[in-house]
Amino acid sequence: MSTVDVTNKLAVLLHQSNIRENLSVPQLVEKTLARKEGVLTLTGAVATTTGKYTGRSPKDKYIVEEPSTKAKIDWGAVNQPISEDVFEKLYNKVLDYLMAKDEIFVFKGFAGADPKYRLPIQVINEFAWHNLFTHQLFIRPTEEELQTHKAEFTVISAPSFKADPAVDGTKSETFIIISFERRVVLIGGTEYAGEIKKSIFSVMNYLLPEQDILSMHCSANVGQEGDVALFFGLSGTGKTTLSADPKRRLIGDDEHGWSNNGVFNIEGGCYAKCINLSREKEPQIFDAIRFGAVLENVIVDENTRIPNYDDATLTENTRAAYPIQSIDNIVEPSIAGHPTTIIFLTADAFGVLPPISKLTKEQAMYHFLSGYTSKLAGTERGITSPQATFSTCFGAPFLPLPATRYAEMLGKKIDEHNVQVFLVNTGWTGGEYGVGNRMKLQYTRAMVQAALEGELNNVETVKDPIFGLEIPAHVPGVPDEVLQPKNTWADQAAYEQKAKALAEKFRENFKKFTNIDPNIEKLGGPIV
Numbered sequence: 001m002s003t004v005d006v007t008n009k010l011a012v013l014l015h016q017s018n019i020r021e022n023l024s025v026p027q028l029v030e031k032t033l034a035r036k037e038g039v040l041t042l043t044g045a046v047a048t049t050t051g052k053y054t055g056r057s058p059k060d061k062y063i064v065e066e067p068s069t070k071a072k073i074d075w076g077a078v079n080q081p082i083s084e085d086v087f088e089k090l091y092n093k094v095l096d097y098l099m100a101k102d103e104i105f106v107f108k109g110f111a112g113a114d115p116k117y118r119l120p121i122q123v124i125n126e127f128a129w130h131n132l133f134t135h136q137l138f139i140r141p142t143e144e145e146l147q148t149h150k151a152e153f154t155v156i157s158a159p160s161f162k163a164d165p166a167v168d169g170t171k172s173e174t175f176i177i178i179s180f181e182r183r184v185v186l187i188g189g190t191e192y193a194g195e196i197k198k199s200i201f202s203v204m205n206y207l208l209p210e211q212d213i214l215s216m217h218c219s220a221n222v223g224q225e226g227d228v229a230l231f232f233g234l235s236g237t238g239k240t241t242l243s244a245d246p247k248r249r250l251i252g253d254d255e256h257g258w259s260n261n262g263v264f265n266i267e268g269g270c271y272a273k274c275i276n277l278s279r280e281k282e283p284q285i286f287d288a289i290r291f292g293a294v295l296e297n298v299i300v301d302e303n304t305r306i307p308n309y310d311d312a313t314l315t316e317n318t319r320a321a322y323p324i325q326s327i328d329n330i331v332e333p334s335i336a337g338h339p340t341t342i343i344f345l346t347a348d349a350f351g352v353l354p355p356i357s358k359l360t361k362e363q364a365m366y367h368f369l370s371g372y373t374s375k376l377a378g379t380e381r382g383i384t385s386p387q388a389t390f391s392t393c394f395g396a397p398f399l400p401l402p403a404t405r406y407a408e409m410l411g412k413k414i415d416e417h418n419v420q421v422f423l424v425n426t427g428w429t430g431g432e433y434g435v436g437n438r439m440k441l442q443y444t445r446a447m448v449q450a451a452l453e454g455e456l457n458n459v460e461t462v463k464d465p466i467f468g469l470e471i472p473a474h475v476p477g478v479p480d481e482v483l484q485p486k487n488t489w490a491d492q493a494a495y496e497q498k499a500k501a502l503a504e505k506f507r508e509n510f511k512k513f514t515n516i517d518p519n520i521e522k523l524g525g526p527i528v
Contacts, residue, residue, distance in 0.1 A: 009095050010154065010184075013124070014106065016099060020131075021106045022146060025292040028105070028135060031128035038129050039300060041307050044291030045320070047300045048129050050191040054297050054315035056198060057174045057190055058397050064179040072206075074402040086169035087177055091186055093168075097161045098126060105131035108149045110139040111200050113334040114264035117213060117257060119204065122151035123196060126158045133193040133294045136323050138200070139268035153183045153203055159191040178202060178400075193296060194319065197271055198398055201255050204266055206400040214258040214409040217395030219243035220251040220265070222336045228263060229452050230256070232394040233345030234373040238426040240272065241441075242345065242448055244284055249331045252324065258339070258413060265334030269323045274298060275316050277309040288326035295320050338417045341452050343424055344394075349374040349386035351428035351436045352485055352499040355478075356447040357469035358461060361414050364421040365407045366524025368393055369513060370506060374427065386433050388505045404516050411520075422451045423469065430488040432498060439482075446477035466499045468527040 013019075023031065029046055032038045038048035062082035063073055073079050098104050105125045112118030121138065125131040134155075141149055162173035174189035176199060185199040201217075208215040218232045221243050228251070233239035240253060252265030253272070272285045274295070279286040289295065289307075296319040299311035309318070324330055344367050346353060359367065371391040392403040399406065414421060426444050430436035450456050461470035462484065471483055481487050489495040503526035510521055 009092065013095055013099055013104070016104070018099075018102055018104050019106055020103055022108055022141075023105065023131070025132065025135065028128055028132040029292065031103070031105070032132060035128055037127055038294075040305065041295065041300055042305045043289055043293075045289045045293040045295050045307075046129060046132065047295040047298055047307065049297055049314060050193070053174065053190040053192045055192060055317045056194055056397070057172075057176065057192075060170065060172055060174040060189075061176040061397075062178070063400060064177060064181070066179065066181040069180045073400050078397055079400055082169065082177060087179055087186070090163065090168055090170075090175065090177070090188070091184070094156060094158045094161055094186060094188055097158055098124070098156070101126065103128075107131055107134045107138070108146060108151060109135075109141050109268070111204055111266050112257060112264060113139060113252075113266070113268070114257070114259065114261065116261070117208070117211060117259055117264070119207065120149055120152050121155065121200060123155040124157065126160060127191070129294060130157055130159070130193055130196065132292070133321050134196055136292065136294065136321050137197050137267055137269040137271060140323075153185070153200070155185040155187065155196055155199060157187040157196055159188065161188040163189055180206060193294070193321070194271065197267075201266065202398045202400060204255070204257070205395075205398055208257050209401060209405055209409065212260070212409075214406065214413060215266070216256045216258060217254070217393065217398065218256055219253045220256050220263055220336070220339075221245060221248040222251060222331055223248050223452065226337060227341070227452070228336045228339040229341045229343065230263070230339050231343045231345060232368070234371065234389065234391055234394055235273075237345035237347045237373055238444065239345055240285075241282070242343070242426075242444065244282070246329065248452075249329050250324070250327055251331045251334050251336050262335065262337040263339060264336075265324070267324075268334075269321060270327065272320050272322075273318065274309050274320045275312055275318050277320075284327050285320065288322045289320050290322075290326065293320055293322040293326070338413075339419055340417075340454075342414075342419055342421045343448060343451065344368070344422070345424050345426055346373045348372075348425045348427035348502075349433040350388075350498050350502050351430065351432045351489070352495060352502055353423070353425040353427070353467065354464060354469055354471045354485055355425050355429065355439055355443065355483060356451065356456075356475065357423050357464070357471050358456065359421040359423055359469070360523065361411050361421075362520050362523035363423075363469070364414055364524075365411045365520045366510070367423055368410055369403055369407050369520070370509060371396065372506065388502065388509075390509045404513060407520070420451065420454075420457055422456070424448060424451075429482065429485060431490070431494075436488070443478045443482060447475050450475050450477075466496075466503050466526060468525070
């Protein structure tokens, strides 16, 4: 089947009488409840469950191997190739499946808050609650914009359609397939709504660098003087907590682009983890979960309809989706100038990285490519001691292009805009996990505040002899001895052993990068 035929079939679907296009939030809530896809909670949020898949399915994610993109994609375990023939057969099956449904829900909107670079998208959903999720997560069009909207990328999500691996050429019943030539994402066999969000992020991570825009998996905020900060960090490093600052306005919590004009949010909403959520710890997120918000896999009391955020019966990965306008103190539209400060967050459970250090451009590129944090004992079955985890560019699962492409763009922008970059360890001090203690949040906040306010730009530093990092000798509000990790350990020989072991893990991980400026490894990595 040709591309023209594929496009025509999609057009036929979109003109059927079963299409419900750009319904309002109240309409989508009503549809969700009427179709018994979810229940209403006390605050007016819709609570849903996602069945057997309570997270992403990375082993079931593919990119179609096509002539125009084949040489650009970084093929491997993350970007698995699938043939055009397999895609087209599945595509036709899914469209036939959706054409037979009583109702199909379509959202037309945008990815990218900057009108100059935004991508017009449409998302076709089998479930009403998935369309509500989509409505809240992406950028909603005005009535005027909707009249002239022409989608340049389409997501088709049919969770109840399950592939037959023996017939359909997939690994399981689940599939997430991106075709860059056909401008289509095809999702089936999973009800986890995060696949919709992250598929568009993967698309933007391909399209934006082609326009000389750095796409980034980070949060961003702006201070009262217009100073912009970016926060990169994997799960558990404190990205959400530290970027939510009452003195600074939120640009976005997860995905951004950095153009020649500045930074912009790729999304129009937030997809927050809510395990152990409380108003005391995270009031902004807690209060954002109101009418129109979507709760995923949160246990709700049958009688009171009060969510129990401490209950991980279904998964630790409980989520809440809501529009960014549900958060106070935001930038609207979600656009700001060039960053003055970048914070890389890591939770080092080995307790050997400094709580804060200044990075050169080469060190910034090295740690950006490394994307280090650590998993703790007990977080996954079989993990009995801290495990080093590396996720390239702090977002490896969503990068279609070679990682060095993103790192080189970052290095160029650091140079162009004289950006100050810091590595902040929110993990352990005085010993590894089980021996030492977690870094006090008040100290981390003080260090981040000092970095954002420029107080560390010209301070005296001490070079770490193992990692080569420049550690500030003094930070307001933080005891000097806390800044030097070795000094916090009772057994300094044990510190040396752990630090050198982690440095070796960094070096071993970095071997996977080829065709890279040797100065990044030589000047950016551990020195022992």
